[in-house]
Amino acid sequence: MHPLTAGRILSKRHVSRSWYFHSFRNLFTDKRGWTISTSSTCWCSYKDVNRGSGGISTCFVGRSKSKFSPITVNRRLSTTGTISLSGKNAADIKTISGGIELRTDNDLLTLPFIWLRDHCRCQICYNYKTNQKKVENLDCDLSIEPRSVEYDGVQLSLIWPDDHKTTFETDWLLSHVFHSGYKKKVPFFLWNKDVMTANPPPRIGYEDHMNTSMALKRSIFNILKFGYTIVTQVPLTIEDTREVIEKVSPVSRTLFGEMWSFTSDEARGDTAYTNIALGAHTDASYYNIPAGIQVFHCLEHDGSGGETLLLDGFNAAERLQKIDPAAFDILTRTVIPHEYIEPGHNFHSLGTVLTQHPTTGEMLNIRFNPYDRAPLYTVPPDKVQEFYRAYQALSTEIKNKDNEFWIKLEPGMVLFIDNWRVLHGRAAFTGKRVITGCYLSRDDLMSTARVLQIL
Ligand SMILES: C[N+](C)(C)CCCC[C@H](N)C(=O)O
Numbered sequence: 262m263h264p265l266t267a268g269r270i271l272s273k274r275h276v277s278r279s280w281y282f283h284s285f286r287n288l289f290t291d292k293r294g295w296t297i298s299t300s301s302t303c304w305c306s307y308k309d310v311n312r313g314s315g316g317i318s319t320c321f322v323g324r325s326k327s328k329f330s331p332i333t334v335n336r337r338l339s340t341t342g343t344i345s346l347s348g349k350n351a352a353d354i355k356t357i358s359g360g361i362e363l364r365t366d367n368d369l370l371t372l373p374f375i376w377l378r379d380h381c382r383c384q385i386c387y388n389y390k391t392n393q394k395k396v397e398n399l400d401c402d403l404s405i406e407p408r409s410v411e412y413d414g415v416q417l418s419l420i421w422p423d424d425h426k427t428t429f430e431t432d433w434l435l436s437h438v439f440h441s442g443y444k445k446k447v448p449f450f451l452w453n454k455d456v457m458t459a460n461p462p463p464r465i466g467y468e469d470h471m472n473t474s475m476a477l478k479r480s481i482f483n484i485l486k487f488g489y490t491i492v493t494q495v496p497l498t499i500e501d502t503r504e505v506i507e508k509v510s511p512v513s514r515t516l517f518g519e520m521w522s523f524t525s526d527e528a529r530g531d532t533a534y535t536n537i538a539l540g541a542h543t544d545a546s547y548y549n550i551p552a553g554i555q556v557f558h559c560l561e562h563d564g565s566g567g568e569t570l571l572l573d574g575f576n577a578a579e580r581l582q583k584i585d586p587a588a589f590d591i592l593t594r595t596v597i598p599h600e601y602i603e604p605g606h607n608f609h610s611l612g613t614v615l616t617q618h619p620t621t622g623e624m625l626n627i628r629f630n631p632y633d634r635a636p637l638y639t640v641p642p643d644k645v646q647e648f649y650r651a652y653q654a655l656s657t658e659i660k661n662k663d664n665e666f667w668i669k670l671e672p673g674m675v676l677f678i679d680n681w682r683v684l685h686g687r688a689a690f691t692g693k694r695v696i697t698g699c700y701l702s703r704d705d706l707m708s709t710a711r712v713l714q715i716l
């Protein structure tokens with residue numbers, strides 16, 4: 262147990278802005294040698310408070326429930342109970358219940374005080390070496406209020422009842438607080454067949470992708486914007502393919518291993534290992550967190566057919582939301598199972614077909630693989646028909662030829678597909694066809710995107 266969170270007995274009324282806690286800080290660091298010196302209400306645990314006269318009170322600070330030491334605190338009575346607002350742009354802030362509203366050039370931010378106190382990025386509260394919070398703030402007074410707020414248009418500064426000072430840059434607030442005007446750095450470019458035919462993502466040459474950060478950024482940018490990208494002129498080996506991929510992200514290990522290659526030899530118990538056509542689907546639906554990216558590189562094909570189908574699942578979902586909101590809603594709420602079973606493997610997942618971003622409501626993931634659906638035990642009988650109706654409504658969008666974009670993967674073309682968004686399929690084929698590739702985790706891709714400052 263953390264020494265400062267042990268023995269927390271104080272009721273909230275004692276932790277208010279009418280108490281001045283500065284002297285606590287010295288006591289904690291000097292006498293106990295405790296490293297936390299925030300001295301804020303968030304960190305103090307009190308056994309009792311005896312109001313003394315003349316503004317002096319005695320209370321008990323506990324290290325554990327059984328061990329308390331008496332100390333003295335200066336009691337500062339709040340004079341007005343109001344929060345002073347100052348600064349060149351004070352007119353842009355307004356106190357509201359439990360927080361402030363901050364008007365910036367284009368947004369109106371609502372900033373709860375508890376949020377502002379918890380997100381303090383001063384050296385005491387935040388470790389800039391590890392990029393981690395130093396304090397848990399789990400005892401923070403939920404109704405904490407600052408004594409004063411200052412805003413100059415660039416920085417917002419707050420002084421808390423214990424004299425702790427918190428300063429934020431407006432830009433930092435804009436990109437971290439909940440607000441409806443949040444803008445994605447790389448918005449989705451939703452497409453159907455015609456839109457994609459007219460605006461395909463630029464293809465990146467192997468040498469550029471491998472050697473210039475501009476080109477690598479463009480490859481990743483394409484995945485975020487269009488849901489896929491293609492690197493051309495890649496040497497026809499698994500090792501070279503892996504090197505191209507590892508510029509983007511480490512290769513994930515799945516039930517198919519790391520780098521796999523497949524052909525129509527039925528080596529595994531999945532229709533991918535045949536030469537029959539496969540309708541649009543996402544892969545790894547039987548993982549609770551489906552693979553983020555699917556990579557394909559056709560190393561050889563000496564027959565006909567085998568074209569690759571790409572289809573923007575977010576565009577299909579968005580259209581469904583417009584024309585059949587009830588179906589869309591059912592698919593975002595109904596958890597269904599998927600599975601992959603073959604000797605030595607038995608994968609089973611639960612998840613919704615459509616998942617939206619929890620704050621923006623934008624599409625986050627489509628999990629659509631009619632082939633790998635498991636028996637539907639998650640839907641009560643009286644809801645079964647409406648689920649099938651919704652699933653069929655989505656599949657009508659997915660089967661719509663106007664949404665299908667077909668390409669022929671030629672040897673040397675490495676295709677990265679956002680498996681959370683873009684569905685893929687293939688036409689039946691003849692002859693020998695060998696495809697290598699792998700899966701990547703979406704978190705790894707996003708991490709690279711942030712490091713390269715694309716996000
Ligand atoms: C890509 N590779 C051939 C290795 C595996 C194919 C797995 C296909 C599976 N039905 C799924 O949807 O995940």
Ligand SMILES: O=C(O)CCC(=O)C(=O)O
Binds near residue numbers: 533539544569687
């Ligand atoms: O063979 C192909 O081009 C694609 C196979 C496929 O859809 C898969 O492996 O999931």
